[in-house]
Amino acid sequence: xxxxxxxxxxxxxxxxxxxxxxxxxxxxxxxxxxxxxxxxxxxxxxxxxxxxxxxxxxxxxxxxxxxxxxxxxxxxxxxxxxxxxxxxxxxxxxxxxxxxxxxxxxxxxxxxxxxxxxxxxxxxxxxxxxxxxxxxxxxxxxxxxxxxxxxxxxxxxxxxxxxxxxxxxxxxxxxxxxxxxxxxxxxx
Numbered sequence: 001x002x003x004x005x006x007x008x009x010x011x012x013x014x015x016x017x018x019x020x021x022x023x024x025x026x027x028x029x030x031x032x033x034x035x036x037x038x039x040x041x042x043x044x045x046x047x048x049x050x051x052x053x054x055x056x057x058x059x060x061x062x063x064x065x066x067x068x069x070x071x072x073x074x075x076x077x078x079x080x081x082x083x084x085x086x087x088x089x090x091x092x093x094x095x096x097x098x099x100x101x102x103x104x105x106x107x108x109x110x111x112x113x114x115x116x117x118x119x120x121x122x123x124x125x126x127x128x129x130x131x132x133x134x135x136x137x138x139x140x141x142x143x144x145x146x147x148x149x150x151x152x153x154x155x156x157x158x159x160x161x162x163x164x165x166x167x168x169x170x171x172x173x174x175x176x177x178x179x180x181x182x183x184x185x186x187x188x
Contacts, residue, residue: 006036013045022053043067044077051080057087068097075101079111086114091121102134109135109142116148125152143169147176154183162187 003009013028026049032042047063050056061084067077078097085094095118101111112135119128132149135142150165162184169177 004035006032006039006042009035010039010042010045013042013049017045017049017053020053022049025049025053038070040067040070040074040077043070044074044080047077047080051084057084060084061088073100073104075105075108075111079108079114082111082114082118086118086121089121091118094118095122102131106134109138109145113142113144113148116145120148120152120155123155125156128152140172141168143172143174143176146172146174147180150180151183154180154187157187159184159187 009028009032013025013032016025016028026046029042029045029049032039033046036042043063043066047060047067049060050063051060061081064077064081064084067074068081071077078100082094082098082101085091085097095115098111098115098118101108102115105111112131116128116132119125119131129149129152132145132152135145136149146165146168150162150169153159153162153165162180166177166180166184169180
């Protein structure tokens with residue numbers, strides 16, 4: 001009855017996405033885009049499909065960037081663009097998108113950690129630690145934030161601070177504790 005309604009097609013795309021039918025999901029997202037080319041969430045849906053089901057980060061990024069062209073303030077779009085750039089090891093490109101998410105939603109743990117990782121990856125250790133502090137104040141502390149902060153301290157040669165992060169990870173019985181410890185042991 002509502003086959004020409006872009007929202008119905010969009011929702012059908014999501015339904016098929018969660019039923020793991022890539023072909024059907026893609027068909028309905030594409031139809032939603034055809035019916036309403038300026039509906040950014042259909043592009044986000046296509047990005048999710050390529051990221052999660054087809055495991056193609058470059059293709060996912062293309063779709064997220066199309067969604068960004070329609071609505072540059074959509075948090076999920078900005079987050080996934082940043083994530084895709086990190087996954088493609090284009091860390092500097094990820095930063096502005098992740099910063100945009102953190103500016104509007106400072107409590108977004110995933111975005112803060114992803115930003116911290118980007119900054120760490122381009123050797124901006126102090127900036128990474130500052131970014132990660134936003135979530136290191138939370139309880140329980142996110143393990144990945146502790147790990148990246150610990151790695152930053154290792155790269156800065158601040159063994160005592162790195163050991164503090166290791167101890168926190170060990171208390172949490174985190175799988176990251178041993179990886180951080182191995183990096184700490186490389187310090188003289």
